[in-house]
Amino acid sequence: MPEELLASFEVKHLSVLDENGNVDDLLMPPLSETEIRRIYESMVLARTFDERALSLQREGRLGTYPPILGQEASQVGSALALSPADWVFPSFREMGVHLTLGYPVHQLFQYWAGDERGQIAPAKLNIFPFCVSVGTHIPHAVGAAMAARYLGDPTVAVAYFGDGATSKGDFHEGFNMAGVFRLPVVFICQNNQWAISIPLKEQTAAVTLAQKAIAYGFDGVRVDGNDVFAVYRATTEALAKARSGGGPTFIECLTYRMADHTTADDAARYRPPEEVAAWRARDPILRLERYMVKRGLWSEEYGQELKKRTTAVIDEAVRAMEAIPSPEVAEMFDHTCATLSPRQAGQLKEL
């Protein structure tokens, strides 16, 4: 009758590809050479997009922009594991997910230029609008999973968010509901260790974010978020589990925000340059490159050719974006409700 052990829990860490480009063969997902190239090319596309977005912003052609530099493995690795019918609920820093899923590149630019038409996901993709209010989209994924289950669809709902989002009430309420109903949902946290100027240890006293899943009765795992194979593997497993009725999974991708929070931020004000430098060495793209070199999948020429190809894609997207005429003022009235109220109609007429 004295103090008894009631329950015990473990949190695991998954990594497959180390910083020198070596993989753990037992854990390495079965990927063809073509697939590995596709992963690499998606990461390069994400980075090229990001670099261009930053330069467009500096030129005043985009508004405030949140860079994804350093998070490409987390985004690409997870997105590649998804099925086209899955529903994706992004935060505002997942352009790598969009790009990997084939979201029109110019629409991403369009959104960050301040035009909501960038959020019109193509019919074949179920990607929700960006969620700027941190963490508040997590319950939407839960609801989509409820709907999918209700309709008997094999769809999984996937929510992406950052470490800061784990402090929000909606994170908790959504996770708890997902646990209660054992829903087909996968929660992917890019723990980039900063929420603007707040470092992880001031965000939570928990030593990992993954352990937060214990509170909800489902699995949480920490993954090396700069290791695209580990992220891919963990996401693939979580999706399979979700599809087979095994309920939700929380995947914490430990990564790092290499750049400023947004173009309106100056990270040098609050974080040590040595920390940034240390993480630069763990660049997810370089790491994959090292592996590919060892496997003979990467060469200077290939690198050059890819760069050219990717730049062309981005150039074209910028052109496409800039060719779109600004929205008409009257469009403001279009989608507040399905139809205009008499008052709205009057206001439209007075424009």
Place this chain on the structure above:
Amino acid sequence: MPEELLASFEVKHLSVLDENGNVDDLLMPPLSETEIRRIYESMVLARTFDERALSLQREGRLGTYPPILGQEASQVGSALALSPADWVFPSFREMGVHLTLGYPVHQLFQYWAGDERGQIAPAKLNIFPFCVSVGTHIPHAVGAAMAARYLGDPTVAVAYFGDGATSKGDFHEGFNMAGVFRLPVVFICQNNQWAISIPLKEQTAAVTLAQKAIAYGFDGVRVDGNDVFAVYRATTEALAKARSGGGPTFIECLTYRMADHTTADDAARYRPPEEVAAWRARDPILRLERYMVKRGLWSEEYGQELKKRTTAVIDEAVRAMEAIPSPEVAEMFDHTCATLSPRQAGQLKEL
């Protein structure tokens, strides 16, 4: 580099006094006979109050009322561990806490009769108003603990709430903040296993509530909530830890709501009578009585005498409550802000 164990966690269960009235001597807190009697008498007072409140409600002399039947050990055991200067943040079902701390009995009746003057805690007690909006007072306790630390007070802030409250965003945000700042706060959940008609397993997929503390980097413990000594012991330890800078503790008291959710509820609609019967056998007062009998601290005469004494206290409180004139209509205007705005003054004049 393969899948590594990152962290492991345990949740413990504490009980001291079993259903037959036997205690575990190693865990039994050092309590004098007088103190044990005081505990018992507080529990009887709580129950007598509760019974009277129910009958007053039936007679239309109180409004909707939430009974505490079965939860006396959790409330009295924890409240007795507090220091008078500690700040208490109750939900709406902690009348046993109020009574144990010496809150004027008639004011409790007054509150449940629909008169907010019942919430004017005596100067010597730092008891916040009842919190009807489930779980929303948890951050208040966190803030009070921050203030106490800032001012160098040895005060601990204690928040009480139910199992249902653990699903609320404010539970999460408050707990997380308490963990980050390692605050002197004790969270006491009376897990009475129901939130109106929602049983625990539909409230969360976690097997214990105590394990939710893992998400916040501090300790959680489950306690037999019908065991007043275990509750007292756990609370005493948590308070001492908080006062010595050890940070927050989450105590889950596993108990049972023996009665309806409130007088407006009919629990027979949604829960099996056998479940209620099974818990009746675990009545926290009977259990203590058995122990006291064994120690020669309880006799029929004592029981009778106490019943008379307690009834007199309650009778007197009812008289006192009913002697209070109804609030004047004008009092509505008194405390919205410190002073009346011109508009409010005008509205008052027009009454």
Place this chain on the structure above:
Amino acid sequence: MAQLNMVQAINLALSQEMERDKRIVILGEDVGRDGGVFRVTEGLRERFGAGRLIDTPLSESALIGAAIGMAAYGLLPVAEIQFMGFIYPALDQLFTHAARLRARSRGRFTCPLVVRTPYGGGIKAPELHEESSEALFCHMPGIKVVVPSGPYTAKGLLLAALRDSNPVLFLEPTRLYRLIREEVPEDDYTIPLGRARLAREGQDVTVVAWGSMLERVIKAAAPYDAEVIDLLTLNPCDMETVLASVKKTGRAIIVHEAVKSAGFGAEIAATIAEEAILHLRAPVLRVTAPDVTMPMSKLLDSYLPTLEQIRKALDEVMTY
């Protein structure tokens, strides 16, 4: 046709529409096994199964948030908030997401969600159980706000809300739940959202009200030749009907339970001041709760607009 109270009328609307449209699911705290704390969803779980009557954990924000996700996915969720006083934690979901999803995605996603909640005072309940904060939601473009005033309007408006492709906040005046019985057709009928109802015709003064105040206004106005407008939908508001009436009568009074300042009465008075000024023969009066914190039950009757206060306002505009 049966004589039903409002609880029964709403229950009927829900069950008929659930029968008709399999996309409708109900979710909320205690809506399933318990049939709702006011028994509005009584019997529906037995009839439609636990998969369509979902008891949720105690989390208003996730409950509305999940309903948004369901709606976007293709269902027609009906979320119950147990009392309006507990909708505030979900206000972010309603304002940030439900109201804006269509516009933000330029129609790519919609949010055909109905949020039902008991609302208003006069039931002698604990704190936060008698709120009437409808004005907040009328300031959120993209959400419709509907308030029935009796069993008949409750059924017809709810059916219309369930078939609307926009999010609708459906406020059920708690005091009326069992107060009034009316003929409520078994048949399918809808009352269009955005249209007020002339509850009574009159020549001398227009009184605008909604929800449980309507009943009180009708009583108070008996001795007057008053035109009484039952707003039914607050957002979008049928100002055309209000203005036409005021232009006829030249006098206007608005009655609501909520506090005066920035209440929805202000919007109506302001619109009159903007569009019917030349027709006014008297000040536009508002009879409302005073601008104080809502008291507990001992004082609640004095807080809510009384028959006498409405009469006094009527006298004032008539003798102005």
Place this chain on the structure above:
Amino acid sequence: MAQLNMVQAINLALSQEMERDKRIVILGEDVGRDGGVFRVTEGLRERFGAGRLIDTPLSESALIGAAIGMAAYGLLPVAEIQFMGFIYPALDQLFTHAARLRARSRGRFTCPLVVRTPYGGGIKAPELHEESSEALFCHMPGIKVVVPSGPYTAKGLLLAALRDSNPVLFLEPTRLYRLIREEVPEDDYTIPLGRARLAREGQDVTVVAWGSMLERVIKAAAPYDAEVIDLLTLNPCDMETVLASVKKTGRAIIVHEAVKSAGFGAEIAATIAEEAILHLRAPVLRVTAPDVTMPMSKLLDSYLPTLEQIRKALDEVMTY
């Protein structure tokens, strides 16, 4: 006296009052090490220590909730919400608790809390960064709502708010943060809450505005003999000043950034319709955003009231 912009004026008020009163602590996301995303709290952590400039986790509800607990305990917390679009998750704490604590406890506990937040549009920021939902908070008895219109009023009002024993929502027009420089005294001065300011005297028409619209109104009104009222406090609102002016001019226009329906302009127009009807020579007009979801930056300038729209309203009432 120095020429300061609004960021500097607010920073000065905070630092002077923190010096004077040790009970003041600031908490919020990024207010400490980063000095706030608009640098309003820059340098304060270095000066007053991390114990008084508390960087919180990303949790608006707990941040306001904790501030309520601190205030009740005896401190004077100043909580920063990073942008007004992120105050909605904390609305429950504000409305259910901050606004009501004093009344619910009959004065036993008070809540001397200041919530500061950048507010309003015109800065070309991402979604939810340009909200102006002040009307919601004006419908919450127990909370004061204050909006400075420049560096001078910002300092004086903030000092008054910090010394007020009630919760105050202090809305800082983001567009003005660095737009205007004014003489701001180093000295201690307060501008009493609840009093409007005559920004310009005039005879023909009264224009009421607040926050960043004031600057635009002053510009638009230049060719007219307009009296411009800078409301400064929305709740409680100085209707006496508004009514006195309207009684003099006979014409009234209200200008605000928020959407029209149930915006705070409605309260002012309604009060005029209630108390100054006989003096009106023209309809009471509101120049506001249209009743649509706030668009992103490409269309935001067309959404906010323009100089032309204000002029058009002035013309309309002058020629009515």
